[in-house]
Every structure is written in structure tokens, then in C-alpha cells.
Amino acid sequence: MGMLTMTALEAGRLIRERQISAVELTKAALQQIDRLEDKVHSFVTVDDKGALNQAESVQKQVNEGILTNPLAGVPMAVKDNMCTQGLKTTCSSKILSNFVPSYSSVAVSNLQSAGAVILGKSNMDEFAMGSTTETSAFGPTMNPWNLENVPGGSSGGSCTAVASEECFYSLGSDTGGSIRQPSSFCGVTGIKPTYGTVSRYGLIAYASSLDQIGPIAKDVSDCAAILETISSYDVKDSTSIKRNDYDFTSALVDDVKDMKIGIPRDYLTDGLDKEVKEHILKAVEILRERGAIVEEFDLSLVDYAIPAYYIIASAEASSNLSRFDGVKYGYRAKDTADLHQMYKKTRSEGFGSEVKRRIILGSFVLSSGYYEAYYIKALKTKALIKEAFNKAFQKYDMILGPTAPTTAPKLSESLKEPLKMYLGDIYTISVNLCGLPAISVPCGNDSKGLPIGLQLIGDCFKEKNIIRAAFSYEQTRSYKRCKLAQKGGEKHE
Amino acid sequence: MSKQYETVIGLEVHVELATKTKIFCGCSAKFGAVSNTHTCPVCTGMPGSLPVLNKQVVEYAVAVGLACDCDITQYCKFDRKNYFYPDNPQNYQISQLYLPICRNGKVEIEVDGRKKTVGIHEIHMEEDAGKLIHDEWEDCSLIDYNRSGVPLIEIVSEPDMSSAEEVIAYLDKLRLIIQYLGASDCKLQEGSMRADVNLSVREIGAKEFGTRTEMKNLNSFKAISRAIKGERERQIALIEDGKKVIQETRRWDDNKEHSYAMRSKEDAQDYRYFPEPDLMPIYISDEWIARIKAEQPELRTEKQRRYKEEYGIPEYDINIITNAKVLADIFEATIAIINRPKEISNWLMVENMRLLNENHLELEDIHFSPANLAGLIQLIEEGCINRTVAKEIFEEIFKHDIDPRAYVEEKGLNLVNNEGELRSVIERILADNPKSVEDYHSGKTKAMGFLVGQTMKKMKGKADPGIVNKIVMELL
Numbered sequence: 001m002g003m004l005t006m007t008a009l010e011a012g013r014l015i016r017e018r019q020i021s022a023v024e025l026t027k028a029a030l031q032q033i034d035r036l037e038d039k040v041h042s043f044v045t046v047d048d049k050g051a052l053n054q055a056e057s058v059q060k061q062v063n064e065g066i067l068t069n070p071l072a073g074v075p076m077a078v079k080d081n082m083c084t085q086g087l088k089t090t091c092s093s094k095i096l097s098n099f100v101p102s103y104s105s106v107a108v109s110n111l112q113s114a115g116a117v118i119l120g121k122s123n124m125d126e127f128a129m130g131s132t133t134e135t136s137a138f139g140p141t142m143n144p145w146n147l148e149n150v151p152g153g154s155s156g157g158s159c160t161a162v163a164s165e166e167c168f169y170s171l172g173s174d175t176g177g178s179i180r181q182p183s184s185f186c187g188v189t190g191i192k193p194t195y196g197t198v199s200r201y202g203l204i205a206y207a208s209s210l211d212q213i214g215p216i217a218k219d220v221s222d223c224a225a226i227l228e229t230i231s232s233y234d235v236k237d238s239t240s241i242k243r244n245d246y247d248f249t250s251a252l253v254d255d256v257k258d259m260k261i262g263i264p265r266d267y268l269t270d271g272l273d274k275e276v277k278e279h280i281l282k283a284v285e286i287l288r289e290r291g292a293i294v295e296e297f298d299l300s301l302v303d304y305a306i307p308a309y310y311i312i313a314s315a316e317a318s319s320n321l322s323r324f325d326g327v328k329y330g331y332r333a334k335d336t337a338d339l340h341q342m343y344k345k346t347r348s349e350g351f352g353s354e355v356k357r358r359i360i361l362g363s364f365v366l367s368s369g370y371y372e373a374y375y376i377k378a379l380k381t382k383a384l385i386k387e388a389f390n391k392a393f394q395k396y397d398m399i400l401g402p403t404a405p406t407t408a409p410k411l412s413e414s415l416k417e418p419l420k421m422y423l424g425d426i427y428t429i430s431v432n433l434c435g436l437p438a439i440s441v442p443c444g445n446d447s448k449g450l451p452i453g454l455q456l457i458g459d460c461f462k463e464k465n466i467i468r469a470a471f472s473y474e475q476t477r478s479y480k481r482c483k484l485a486q487k488g489g490e491k492h493e
Numbered sequence: 494m495s496k497q498y499e500t501v502i503g504l505e506v507h508v509e510l511a512t513k514t515k516i517f518c519g520c521s522a523k524f525g526a527v528s529n530t531h532t533c534p535v536c537t538g539m540p541g542s543l544p545v546l547n548k549q550v551v552e553y554a555v556a557v558g559l560a561c562d563c564d565i566t567q568y569c570k571f572d573r574k575n576y577f578y579p580d581n582p583q584n585y586q587i588s589q590l591y592l593p594i595c596r597n598g599k600v601e602i603e604v605d606g607r608k609k610t611v612g613i614h615e616i617h618m619e620e621d622a623g624k625l626i627h628d629e630w631e632d633c634s635l636i637d638y639n640r641s642g643v644p645l646i647e648i649v650s651e652p653d654m655s656s657a658e659e660v661i662a663y664l665d666k667l668r669l670i671i672q673y674l675g676a677s678d679c680k681l682q683e684g685s686m687r688a689d690v691n692l693s694v695r696e697i698g699a700k701e702f703g704t705r706t707e708m709k710n711l712n713s714f715k716a717i718s719r720a721i722k723g724e725r726e727r728q729i730a731l732i733e734d735g736k737k738v739i740q741e742t743r744r745w746d747d748n749k750e751h752s753y754a755m756r757s758k759e760d761a762q763d764y765r766y767f768p769e770p771d772l773m774p775i776y777i778s779d780e781w782i783a784r785i786k787a788e789q790p791e792l793r794t795e796k797q798r799r800y801k802e803e804y805g806i807p808e809y810d811i812n813i814i815t816n817a818k819v820l821a822d823i824f825e826a827t828i829a830i831i832n833r834p835k836e837i838s839n840w841l842m843v844e845n846m847r848l849l850n851e852n853h854l855e856l857e858d859i860h861f862s863p864a865n866l867a868g869l870i871q872l873i874e875e876g877c878i879n880r881t882v883a884k885e886i887f888e889e890i891f892k893h894d895i896d897p898r899a900y901v902e903e904k905g906l907n908l909v910n911n912e913g914e915l916r917s918v919i920e921r922i923l924a925d926n927p928k929s930v931e932d933y934h935s936g937k938t939k940a941m942g943f944l945v946g947q948t949m950k951k952m953k954g955k956a957d958p959g960i961v962n963k964i965v966m967e968l969l
Contacts, residue, residue: 083541096540103534105541202541208770237543238772316770319573322584323538327636343577366575366765375767 003028005481008074008168008222015062015073022062022073025168026055026117029075033119033166036484040151041141042161044080045088046120051075058115070225072115077161077170080121081128082108082213083202087118091204092136093126095324095331095350105202106237107171107213107230114229119167122157126352127321128178128206130154131421132414135354140411143185144484145450149408152182158216159186165485169217169226173203175210176309177403177428180440183216184403184453187442187480189470190216191223194460195435196241198227199234205320207313208239210432218479220441220471224248227463243461251464256472257291259465260396261456264299267401267427279444279452280402286476287400287469294400300388304381305430306422310358311365311378312433317355318362324350357418386434393459398466401427403440403453427455437463441470442480451480497697498732500725501705502660502690503614503652506667507645508677509621509685510553516620516644517544517587524683528637536642538582543771546571550644551594551775553676554618555785557646558595560670560792561613567777569594571618571769576762579636580622588647590766593617594777600670602662611663612651621645646676652691652702657721661714664688672818673792678857681713688717693738694728703728704738708745708752716747723750796821804834813842817856826863827870836870844884848891861894869897881954882906908957912964915948915956919964922947933969941965 003011003025014020030048037043055075061067078084081091083101090096104112112118125135133141133156141156143149144164151160155172159182162170172179174192183190191214198213205211215226228249233242263284268277284294326332326346333345351359365374392399404424414421431438436457443454454473456466515522518535534542558565569592573585598613623641627634648667654660668679668686679686688711693703708724711717723745728738741757791799793815800811814824820841827837849856869886872878878886878901886906889895901907922944923930932940948961 089540091540099540101541102539200541201543204540205771236545238545239770315767319575319585319765319767322575322577323540323582325577325579325584327579328537328582329539339579363765366767368763368765371765371767 004032004165004168004485006168007218008076009070009225011074011168012070012072015059016068016070018063022055022059022075022117023052025073026051026075026119029119029167032164036144036164036166039142039147039484040144040160040164040166041139042122042157042164042166043077043120044090044092044123044136044138044157047087047118050087051117051119054117058117061115067115069114069229071111071169071229073117074168075117075119076111077119077122077158077167078108079124079155079158079170079172081124081173081204081206082171083204084108084118084121087121089121089204090138091127092124092138093351093355094137095346096204096329097137097331099330101202103202105213106199106232106234108202110230110232111171111226122155122161122170124157125154125178126355127204127317128154128173128175128211129317129354129358130415131177131181131424132409132411133157133182134411134415135352137352142411143408143450144482145187145408145445146448147484148410149450150185150411150414152185152404152408154178154182155190155216156182159183159188159190162186162188162216162218163482163485165481169215169222171213171226171230172216173206173211173213174432175206175212175313176432177425179214179216180403180428180438180453180455181425183440184442184455185408185451187445187451187482188216188218189220189223189439189441190214191227191439191463191467192431192437193227193231193463194241194437195432196239197231197243197437197463199232199237199240201234201236205316207316208320209316210309210313212432220439220467220474221249221252223439224252224467224471245461245464248463248467251467252471253468254472254475255291256287256469259292259398259469261287261292261294261398261400261469262297262299262392262396263294263400264302264392265296266299266302268296271405271423271426272402273406273446275446276402276404276406276452279446280400280454283443283454283473284400287473290472290476292469297392297395299392299399301381301385302426302430305385305433306426308378308381308385309425309429309433310361310422311374312382314358314362315366315375316362318359318366321351321355321359326350354415354418382433385430389430389434389436389459397458398462398469399457401455401457403427403455407446407448407450407452431457435460437461437466439466439470441474443473445480496733498694498725498729499697500655500721501652501693501695501702502654502656502721503705504648504650504654504660504663505689505691505707506648506650506664507687508557508648508667508671508679510550510644510646511675511677512547512549512553512644514547515642516547516550516618517642520642522643524685526639528635528639531639532641536582537638538584544587544769546772546775547644550618551777552785553644553674554594554616554646555777555782556674556789557648557671557676558598558616559782559786559789560674561595561598561600561616561648561667563595563598563613563616565777565782566592566594566596567779567782568592568774569777570774571772572766573769575765578622579634580625580641582623582638582641586620586622587769587772588619589617591768594775600663600666602659602666604656604658604662609653609659611653611659614649614651616646616648619645619647652693657718660690660717660721664714664717669793669816669818673790675790680857684712687711690717690721690724692721692724692728694725694732703732704740706738706740707742709742709755710744710746712747716745719747719750720745720752724752727752804828806834806838810835810838810842814838819856819859823859823863823866827866830864830867831870833870833874837866840866840870840887844887845891848888861890865890865894865897872897872901876957877901877907879908879954879957906955908955912960915952915960916964916968918951919944919948919961919968922951923968930969941969944969
């Protein structure tokens with residue numbers, strides 16, 4: 001097995017022990033990218049030179065004992081909606097196709113000061129709007145388990161890059177499931193932390209009240225270590241929350257005895273794929289065997305989460321995306337007669353159709369006469385959903401269910417039926433509406449060989465509960481590599 | 494005009510707050526810097542940047558609200574006002590619609606001895622926009638984002654005013670309150686105070702309001718006054734002609750004394766307001782309000798009362814001195830050095846005002862130190878200089894803030910009070926003017942004045958006229 005099969009923490013340990021160098025690892029990852037990008041298209045931008053320079057300087061600092069973070073020197077990928085100083089940040093949109101930020105997002109800076117080596121910027125649904133990574137202006141990303149399928153979205157590139165071993169870990173962002181659903185489709189692990197845990201400063205906003213950055217990696221331990229590194233209280237983000245429990249790795253304990261886990265009855269009925277259900281129930285059995293108390297319960301209002309989410313998210317997006325107008329940065333349409341026409345043409349040409357759909361929807365629900373009927377009602381619904389979860393957490397340490405109702409669909413199937421695509425977010429969306437932490441861990445593959453994800457949802461600030469349960473579950477199985485990664489790995493060995 | 498009309502006026506006043514930094518970032522809020530040097534990712538709307546509220550803005554807004562007798566909204570929020578324009582880098586303005594920080598206030602105004610209360614509907618906090626510069630020569634537009642994110646409060650009055658005089662009195666009242674609080678310098682010309690006038694007319698006795706228009710671009714009290722008169726006449730003329738007043742926003746051109754329609758209600762934009770998700774709601778506790786109240790400086794009415802009791806200067810003086818915080822500040826600082834209230838107020842009201850007018854300066858341009866004014870008064874009291882010389886020295890203090898004692902020494906302006914020296918000068922003058930001496934002795938006492946004048950002339954004004962008088966009398 002090659003060095004790319006290691007987890008991020010294993011790689012980091014070998015770097016610190018000087019058994020391997022950050023430069024060697026970076027070169028290996030860049031070779032894998034070189035080999036597989038044509039097939040999977042995980043990246044919008046690969047920064048070979050920058051990565052090798054970082055690797056060299058990080059290795060020096062590790063040798064000198066300046067950098068001690070367990071992730072120091074480990075090559076990784078950043079979703080292309082997080083600003084990286086001097087490195088193009090596009091949100092996979094034509095309108096930002098030439099945008100080079102003058103500053104880095106806080107999550108990225110936190111990683112960089114820990115010694116992360118950034119290989120490049122990973123592909124995503126345009127402005128994180130989509131569940132397939134097909135709405136990217138630079139073409140879709142393919143699922144490494146089957147190149148005819150989508151990797152999920154919107155952090156599809158970040159998940160594919162990890163699954164195909166083009167990097168050891170990555171950052172994603174999750175507004176309605178954008179870390180967890182592609183993690184599930186790609187057979188990797190991803191965490192969406194409690195809202196306010198990771199600074200949003202420098203994350204190009206889709207829906208401000210729902211967006212949260214989180215880690216994607218091969219296993220729970222890596223995710224906990226990454227989350228520990230990127231989390232911080234940030235005065236530049238007014239929604240950032242001061243916590244004193246960023247030591248998420250302390251929850252990597254193999255013990256679920258007496259943990260109370262609830263499964264919403266509605267999460268196992270309509271629309272749930274039979275094979276997905278079987279695997280979820282198998283995982284439940286394992287947790288029970290290990291001492292967890294698992295039972296079904298009625299979580300109310302499950303059906304209202306999707307409409308409430310699409311109203312709130314679209315409303316915020318319609319405003320957040322208005323700054324992209326061709327005036328200050330990014331794409332500007334040519335040959336326009338006046339300001340109004342410049343705005344119109346720039347935005348018509350610069351945005352893709354899914355983004356336009358949500359801007360129009362969001363503008364509509366905020367317009368006078370409709371604001372009360374849609375936006376205010378959605379906010380009320382959100383509050384009621386939050387109450388339902390609060391009630392559940394009085395009884396349970398966490399909520400369990402599938403991450404997505406199906407495994408990865410075929411390419412170009414989803415965008416034909418956007419409403420159906422939106423319904424695929426049913427299990428992930430409430431988590432964002434309520435600001436909760438959740439994790440998706442692989443729990444097997446269906447008969448087509450596509451991965452299935454198990455989702456554990458915790459109460460606010462209770463990442464440690466879900467990390468511990470996911471870690472314990474993970475101990476009962478081994479990480480499954482996709483064939484593409486294996487082949488890629490063999491070639492350069 | 495057969496019918497009688499009354500004017501109904503409400504004001505929207507924007508005031509730029511005197512904070513060191515902008516409302517949502519750490520950039521300097523200072524006026525007049527080189528274009529785009531007071532900018533950062535936040536105030537230029539860069540992707541991924543986030544606003545962080547400047548606490549001082551809340552404190553100033555609360556202070557103004559308390560001084561205007563407002564209810565403070567203890568749980569208040571910011572909202573986004575969405576509209577596209579290049580001076581607005583995010584294409585939304587962070588403002589307050591649903592829960593403004595202050596509501597239900599009032600201020601007292603006085604016009605021609607009649608008192609009136611003007612209601613304050615609300616005061617809300619918001620960010621200013623950048624500045625567009627249209628370069629006709631190059632046929633392009635440039636943007637300066639230095640002003641983008643400078644904190645503003647908007648004070649919205651009830652439609653309680655009915656004349657230009659009342660509007661001016663109201664604005665003056667607001668200006669004084671805000672200046673005294675130190676929340677803004679409130680300069681209309683520089684745009685740190687801006688007023689939009691909402692005006693309608695109706696027949697006297699009518700219950701319903703007429704259709705109102707909103708007038709913008711009013712850069713001085715005079716312009717406001719002219720615009721109000723102009724708009725009243727325009728609306729009455731329309732009504733008299735049987736035409737309708739259209740609800741619209743109009744732009745006043747003070748050079749042409751005429752207004753132009755900017756946009757009507759029909760094409761008014763839908764701002765799609767919604768709560769700003771990047772900022773947390775603000776909770777203003779009772780303790781916080783109490784602290785702001787406790788730290789609130791003395792306002793004009795309190796000062797007026799105190800001046801009367803403590804200094805006993807005339808009401809006329811009090812009104813002039815307290816009409817600008819700068820004057821009151823100099824007055825008090827000078828008193829702290831030399832306790833001569835009336836003498837100080839005289840200098841400030843007479844010579845100071847004359848020099849301001851002659852040099853076309855504003856009160857804010859006064860830059861002399863109270864210590865030097867106090868020094869000048871000290872010199873007069875010591876009998877070192879006379880009033881004529883004192884005026885000359887005051888002008889130097891006003892212009893160059895000189896130390897009067899050093900100046901007197903340097904220029905040799907000390908009064909010659911050495912009687913021996915004076916006596917010999919006067920003896921010579923009497924000898925040179927025998928005719929006058931004779932006139933005096935023959936009963937023409939006016940001659941004495943001439944002889945004193947001759948002495949002062951000879952002494953180049955540096956003699957104490959009292960002593961000169963005494964010696965002349967003796968020698969005669």
C-alpha cells in the first residue's frame with residue numbers, strides 16, 4: 001500500500017517522526033491528482049508550486065520543533081468557496097472565475113498556522129447551491145466509486161479528493177447537508193459542527209444563518225483532529241461562539257455503553273431506499289450490541305424542514321449574492337450601454353441556472369406582500385423544528401438516521417428534477433436550521449457498490465457525543481477504499 | 494389664492510457619528526483622506542467578509558435617543574435593505590427597519606416665542622455609502638469607498654412642523670443636542686448632517702393629510718428654507734389648478750431655486766428588507782442605559798440654567814455662548830483659569846464674533862487656547878495694557894494663538910506707568926501747547942482732553958489714560 005492510503009493523522013505522525021517528508025507526501029498527492037483529475041475532476045485549481053513551497057517550509061518548521069500540530073505537513077484540499085490569499089477562489093462560478101482574494105478565511109488560516117499544505121481548491125456546486133456538484137461552471141465532479149455517478153454536493157470535490165486519495169483530508173462547507181451528503185455518497189467521513197464553532201470569516205456566504213465549515217476525511221479520528229484545529233472563537237465573525245471544549249479528539253473513545261440514541265420514525269419510511277435502510281439498521285444493531293440504547297420515536301414537523309430551508313436559504317442567498325455585480329471584482333460583461341445593462345448582463349452571463357433559480361426564489365419570498373406569508377412563516381417553522389429537536393434531546397444523547405435517502409444518483413439525472421433533488425436533503429437540512437452538529441460515517445455499500453452514510457446528530461455543542469459514537473461504530477469495520485484510488489495508488493508505487 | 498392652506502412637514506435627518514472607526518470594521522471614519530485608503534474587505538464588500546458592530550455607535554445612538562426623550566429598544570436588530578448601486582459595495586445597506594434602536598421621542602422648539610413639541614418617530618443606526626465621482630472628461634465613474642461604512646443615525650420626526658422656521662428651529666435643536674453629546678459635529682455643508690424634507694399641504698381644517706413629496710439635496714439651512722417655501726407654493730399651485738400632487742422624491746437645486754422629480758412611488762424600489770443574519774441581535778441592558786445616561790455630558794438647557802446661577806451673566810450672553818458647544822467649552826475653560834465670566838463672554842461675543850465674520854470662519858474653526866484669553870484678561874486687570882492694545886492682542890491670539898504676555902514684552906506694548914517719566918513728557922507737551930493751557934485756564938475745559946490725547950499719541954497708546962489725566966490736572 002502506498003503512502004496515500006494513510007489517514008491524515010498517520011501521515012502527520014510519520015512526518016513528525018521524519019520517516020517521511022511533507023514534500024514527498026505532497027509530490028505523491030500531486031501525482032495522484034495528475035493521474036485522476038481527468039476522471040474525477042475534484043479540483044478547480046491545483047496549486048503545485050504553492051503546495052511544494054508550503055511543504056518545504058512546513059517540514060523545516062516541523063524539524064525545528066516550531067510546528068507540532070498532528071496535521072503539520074499533511075496535504076489537503078480546500079473547497080473553492082473559502083478565500084485563500086493569492087489563490088484563485090471561484091465558488092465554481094463564472095462570475096468569480098478570475099477572483100483572487102486579498103485575504104484568507106479564518107478556517108484556512110487556522111489550518112495554515114498548524115502547518116497544513118494546501119494542494120488546491122476543490123470543485124463544488126456553484127455557490128454551494130446543489131446536491132450533485134453538477135452546477136459547477138467548470139464542469140461536474142465524478143464519483144470515484146463509479147464515474148457515471150455524481151459525488152453528491154455541494155462539497156463534491158472535497159469528498160471526491162479524499163475518496164480518490166488525491167489528498168488526505170479536505171474542508172467542506174455545509175448549508176443543508178453539503179458536507180454530509182457527499183461524504184455519504186463518496187464513502188468518507190464528514191462533520192458539520194455546531195453553528196458558530198468554525199469562523200465563517202472568509203467563507204463566501206450562501207446562506208449566512210446556516211453555513212458552517214467542517215472537515216472531511218477518511219475516518220472519525222482525522223475529522224476530530226481537523227475540527228479541533230479549525231475551530232476558534234473569532235471576533236471578526238459576530239455569529240462565532242466562544243467555547244472551551246475545542247478538544248474534540250478527547251472524544252475518540254471506544255465506548256457507547258448506555259448512550260441513548262433515538263431514531264425518528266419518519267427517517268425510516270417514505271422515500272428511503274431499501275438497501276440504505278438495511279445498512280442503517282445493521283449499524284443500529286452493532287451500536288446496540290456495544291451497549292447503546294437505541295429506540296424509535298416521533299420527531300414532528302420532518303416534512304416542513306425542506307420548504308422552510310429553501311425559503312430561508314434562498315432569501316439570504318438572494319441578498320448575499322447581490323455583491324457580485326461586475327463593479328468591484330470578478331466577471332464583468334462586455335459591451336454594455338449603461339449601469340443597469342451592465343448589472344443585468346453580468347449577472348445573466350455570470351450565474352448558472354440553479355443559482356438564478358434560487359436568487360429569483362429568494363427575491364420573491366422577501367418582496368413586499370410576500371415577506372410575511374413566506375419568509376416570516378419559514379422562520380416560525382424553523383423555530384418550531386428547533387423546539388421539536390430540543391424535546392428529542394431531552395430524551396436522547398443523539399439522533400440516528402441515514403445521511404441521504406439513496407446512494408449517489410447517475411450524472412445528469414438530478415438537475416432535470418430540482419424538486420426531487422431538494423427532497424434528497426430531507427435528513428440533513430433540519431440540522432442546519434437548528435444549528436446542530438452532525439456527522440456522516442460510511443456504513444457499507446449497496447449492491448451497485450455505492451457507499452452509504454450513517455448520520456448521527458447531536459444537540460448543540462455536543463460534537464463529542466457523536467464523535468464518540470461514530471468512533472466506536474467505526475472500530476467495528478475497516479475503511480473501504482474505492483477501486484479508482486487503489487488503481488491510482490498501484491500505478492505510482 | 495382663495496383658499497387657506499397649511500403646510501405639514503416631517504424630517505428625516507441623517508447624522509454621521511463621530512466615531513474613530515467605521516460601524517462594521519476597524520477602518521478610520523475620518524473625513525477627507527486620499528480616496529480608498531480607509532478601506533478593507535468589509536467596507537468594500539469583498540466576498541466572505543463579515544460585519545462586526547462598533548459598540549460606540551450603539552452608545553451614541555442611545556445617548557441621542559435619551560436626550561430626545563425616546564424609548565430605547567432594548568432588544569434591537571439590524572436589517573438588510575437591498576438595492577443595487579455602485580456606491581453600495583454589497584448592494585445592500587445594513588440598516589434598521591423592524592426594531593430601530595430608539596422610538597417615540599420628542600424635542601421642544603421655540604419660534605417667535607411660541608413653544609412647540611416635535612415628535613420623534615424613531616432613530617435608527619445604519620451605514621453610509623461610498624462616494625461616486627463621475628468623470629465627464631474620461632467618460633467613466635470612479636468610486637471612493639472611504640465613506641462606505643461610516644456610521645449614521647437617521648432621526649425620523651413625526652409630521653409635526655408647519656413652516657420653514659419651525660424646521661430650522663428643530664434642526665438647530667437636534668444639532669445642539671448632538672454636538673453637546675459629542676456624537677457628531679453636525680456640519681450640513683460637509684454632509685455630516687443631512688436632512689430630507691417630507692412635505693404636504695392641505696386646506697386649513699382638513700382632517701386628511703395631503704399627498705407628500707420628499708425633498709433631497711438640501712445642503713444648508715438657507716437651502717432648506719427656500720426649498721420648503723418653493724415646494725409649498727408648487728403644491729398649492731397644482732391643487733389650485735385642479736391637478737394632483739404626485740407622491741415622489743424630488744431633488745432641490747438651490748442655484749436655480751427649483752426642484753426636479755427623481756422618482757415617483759410607482760417606480761419606488763422594493764428593498765426586500767430582512768433581518769441581517771451576519772449580526773446578532775443587540776441587547777441593551779438597563780445597566781448599560783444607566784451608564785450612558787450617567788456619562789452624558791451637560792446639555793444646553795442645563796448649561797443655561799447653571800450659567801445663570803453660577804456666573805450671573807445676562808440671558809443674552811448665555812444664549813449666545815451656549816448656542817455652540819465650542820463657545821461654551823472655551824468659556825468654561827477660560828473661567829477655570831480666571832474667574833471673570835462677563836469679561837470672558839464679552840470677548841467671545843464681540844471681538845471673537847467680529848473676527849469670525851470678517852474672516853468668513855465657522856465657530857468650529859476657533860483654535861485659540863483658553864489660557865491665552867485668560868492671560869489677556871489678566872494683563873488688562875494688572876493694568877499692563879489698555880483696551881485698544883488688548884483688542885490688537887486678541888486678534889493675534891485669535892489668528893496665531895500667541896501668548897499675550899510674551900507678545901507684549903516682545904513688542905514693548907507695556908503701559909508706561911512710571912509717573913516720573915510721564916510727568917516729564919506731559920511737562921514738555923504743556924510747554925509746546927501754551928494756547929491750550931491758556932484755554933483751559935480761561936474755562937474751556939475741553940482743552941484738557943486735547944492735552945491728554947496729545948500725551949497718549951506721544952506714548953503710542955502705552956500709557957494708562959487714568960494716570961495721564963491725573964498728572965495733566967496736577968500740572969495745569
